[in-house]
Amino acid sequence: MVSLIVLEGADLIDGTGKLVKDARVLVDGSKIAGAGPSGEVKVPAGKHLTVDLSEMMILPGLIDLHAHLHGQADPTTQDSLINETDAYQAVLLAENAHRTIEAGFTTIKDMGAPNDVNIDLSRAVNDGVLKGPRIIPVATVDMTGAPGGYDVHGTRGGEASGPIETRRAARMKIAMGAEVVQVKATGAGYGKFGPKVLILSVEEMKAAVEETHKLGKRTTAHACGSEGIKNAVISGVQCIEHGQWLYEDDELIEMVVEKRVGWVPTLMNNYIKLKIMNEATKKGEKSGLPRYVEERVQYMVEPHRKSFEKAMKAGVLVGMGTDVGAPYTPNGMNAYEMEMFVKYGATPMQAIEAATRVNSQILRMEDKFGTIERGKEADLIVVKKNPLRDIRVLQEKHNIALVMKGGETLVDRLGIMGSHSGLM
Numbered sequence: 369m370v371s372l373i374v375l376e377g378a379d380l381i382d383g384t385g386k387l388v389k390d391a392r393v394l395v396d397g398s399k400i401a402g403a404g405p406s407g408e409v410k411v412p413a414g415k416h417l418t419v420d421l422s423e424m425m426i427l428p429g430l431i432d433l434h435a436h437l438h439g440q441a442d443p444t445t446q447d448s449l450i451n452e453t454d455a456y457q458a459v460l461l462a463e464n465a466h467r468t469i470e471a472g473f474t475t476i477k478d479m480g481a482p483n484d485v486n487i488d489l490s491r492a493v494n495d496g497v498l499k500g501p502r503i504i505p506v507a508t509v510d511m512t513g514a515p516g517g518y519d520v521h522g523t524r525g526g527e528a529s530g531p532i533e534t535r536r537a538a539r540m541k542i543a544m545g546a547e548v549v550q551v552k553a554t555g556a557g558y559g560k561f562g563p564k565v566l567i568l569s570v571e572e573m574k575a576a577v578e579e580t581h582k583l584g585k586r587t588t589a590h591a592c593g594s595e596g597i598k599n600a601v602i603s604g605v606q607c608i609e610h611g612q613w614l615y616e617d618d619e620l621i622e623m624v625v626e627k628r629v630g631w632v633p634t635l636m637n638n639y640i641k642l643k644i645m646n647e648a649t650k651k652g653e654k655s656g657l658p659r660y661v662e663e664r665v666q667y668m669v670e671p672h673r674k675s676f677e678k679a680m681k682a683g684v685l686v687g688m689g690t691d692v693g694a695p696y697t698p699n700g701m702n703a704y705e706m707e708m709f710v711k712y713g714a715t716p717m718q719a720i721e722a723a724t725r726v727n728s729q730i731l732r733m734e735d736k737f738g739t740i741e742r743g744k745e746a747d748l749i750v751v752k753k754n755p756l757r758d759i760r761v762l763q764e765k766h767n768i769a770l771v772m773k774g775g776e777t778l779v780d781r782l783g784i785m786g787s788h789s790g791l792m
């Protein structure tokens with residue numbers, strides 16, 4: 369087996385905002401050894417495998433910053449899985465990891481699973497036991513009593529009251545293997561408390577955040593209402609999940625920009641739910657969603673759009689995350705969120721940058737992956753149609769010809785890699 373692979377003739381979207389026509393990308397082992405116009409990137413002497421990719425496009429491996437591998441997308445069984453055994457849940461997560469890599473996503477931030485099974489799954493991928501995306505596991509610190517019977521974020525053991533307990537909960541979660549600690553600033557669309565209700569206090573979040581950063585890990589906050597978002601930003605979190613009502617507070621938007629806090633809006637989730645609800649009403653049918661969720665969804669979609677427009681204009685680091693696994697949005701349909709970006713005014717290039725470079729910046733992992741540049745992990749996808757013309761081509765699996773993660777070919781629909789393929 370040769371270690372150097374030369375990808376030849378494709379147009380390259382490298383994640384930095386550039387489009388390179390007739391590019392050459394060198395993959396040496398697990399790393400990118402060169403990328404750029406074919407006239408400028410020299411092929412070193414020695415044995416190598418040349419792969420002709422003319423008429424196709426190369427993109428960085430896609431990143432989803434808000435996935436629930438644990439979620440089964442069923443409106444009625446959101447919390448029934450909590451009573452399943454960890455072993456059974458792990459199998460479900462593994463199946464969804466497979467769907468994710470098939471869709472061209474080479475890295476996901478997994479928002480949690482009961483008993484933190486997502487941490488085990490992340491380990492299984494890192495150890496080479498499971499072929500799947502790189503999984504950055506999140507564990508959540510929540511208010512005592514807040515989750516009720518509903519524990520999709522895997523908060524068991526993460527419930528806390530007061531700063532001493534939130535600090536302790538963050539330590540425990542990190543000791544178990546969490547790479548990101550999520551603090552709950554507000555309630556949610558699904559859940560006992562609505563999306564504007566404040567959950568953890570600034571003091572409680574500050575303690576968890578400070579401890580997490582001290583231990584070299586990352587933080588994010590589940591925050592929907594603007595007051596909760598502000599509390600989270602004051603507490604020092606690196607990222608905001610959802611943030612529907614961000615648009616309400618201009619001073620807050622300035623703070624988010626200034627502190628380089630990432631914002632992962634997860635636009636598609638409620639948008640799709642509302643669409644299904646409207647279609648059901650038209651036909652005189654039921655959406656299948658619980659009544660209280662229907663009510664919340666009604667007033668969450670429009671603020672989200674307003675916030676997105678304002679944040680993009682203001683220069684917020686807007687990341688691409690989907691909430692896949694939630695009702696009606698199964699794992700594998702991750703690229704739909706990029707269509708939402710374009711629907712709400714971003715260019716296809718901006719949507720691709722969000723799902724690649726920007727997401728790696730929000731993860732503080734931009735030195736490792738997110739762009740196709742020399743020295744980075746060889747995470748890339750080869751696409752048959754041009755997503756700059758129509759971003760929706762990324763949602764059709766047959767257009768994703770090849771998926772490579774860390775130099776290993778995990779999907780090869782055209783058989784272009786021959787014996788180099790790791791999985792096929």
Ligand SMILES: [Zn+2]
Nearest residue numbers: 434436479691
């Ligand atoms: Zn979520």
